[in-house]
Amino acid sequence: MDAERVVEELYLAGGCLWGVQAFIATLPGVTSTEAGRANGTSQRLDSAYDGYAECVRTRFDPSVVSVEQLMAYLFEIIDPYSLNKQGPDLGQKYRTGLYSNKQTHLEEARAFIAERDDAHRIAVEVLPLANYVRSAEEHQDRLARFPEDSCHLPVEQLTKYQSDVDLAGR
Numbered sequence: 001m002d003a004e005r006v007v008e009e010l011y012l013a014g015g016c017l018w019g020v021q022a023f024i025a026t027l028p029g030v031t032s033t034e035a036g037r038a039n040g041t042s043q044r045l046d047s048a049y050d051g052y053a054e055c056v057r058t059r060f061d062p063s064v065v066s067v068e069q070l071m072a073y074l075f076e077i078i079d080p081y082s083l084n085k086q087g088p089d090l091g092q093k094y095r096t097g098l099y100s101n102k103q104t105h106l107e108e109a110r111a112f113i114a115e116r117d118d119a120h121r122i123a124v125e126v127l128p129l130a131n132y133v134r135s136a137e138e139h140q141d142r143l144a145r146f147p148e149d150s151c152h153l154p155v156e157q158l159t160k161y162q163s164d165v166d167l168a169g170r
Contacts (some may be wrong), residue, residue: 007031009059011038011099011129012070014078015086017054019151022143024056026161028063033058035135035142038099039127053095055126057132067108071098072123076160083123087152089113097125099132141158 014020017035020047025033040052060070078086078096086094098109109126113119145151 001027003050007059007062008062008102008105008107009057009100010067010070010102011036011097011132012058013038013053013055013056013073013097013099013125014074014097014124015054015094015138015152016089016094017056017135018149018152019157020054020077020140021141022151022161023157024073025059025144026159027060027065027073028161029063029069031059033141037093037133037135037140038135039125039130041131052088052093052133053097053099054093054130054135055097055099055132057134066090067098067105068112069111071112073161074098077157078124080122080124083117089152095122095125097127099125099127099129100164101129122148143151162165 012024013018021033021035035056036057037052038055041156080096084095086091086096100106106126106128112128113122114123116122142150147167
């Protein structure tokens with residue numbers, strides 16, 4: 001009998017969650033994604049989002065991809081120096097970050113940032129997950145269903161790793 005595959009979970013924020021989810025879903029080692037909001041102050045999402053960051057609940061196989069690698073992928077699609085803004089999207093809900101309740105995830109993400117020469121300028125949060133709310137169904141896999149919708153990420157970036165995932169048979 002095969003051993004069960006270990007799957008871990010963290011939450012990645014990189015601006016508008018539509019593009020972030022589309023990109024993360026193509027990464028090797030990622031087993032599933034879900035659009036949501038993290039580290040807000042209520043159990044419902046109103047127009048102000050109550051301090052939430054748009055994020056993607058990311059389930060991944062740590063034998064295939066590490067937290068450090070996931071951070072490197074995230075840094076490919078964000079401006080890590082920008083506070084509360086990615087592309088044309090402006091506001092606290094578009095901040096960047098990694099959230100997890102697993103201390104080793106937080107330590108690995110902080111180590112990734114600390115290794116950069118300009119770590120003191122990086123505006124990416126690395127915090128314990130305080131609260132998470134799943135986004136409405138209309139936001140789940142939005143760009144896969146409506147590719148004409150806009151996002152701050154170019155299509156080439158969204159599909160950069162698609163062939164690697166297709167070859168892996170996910």
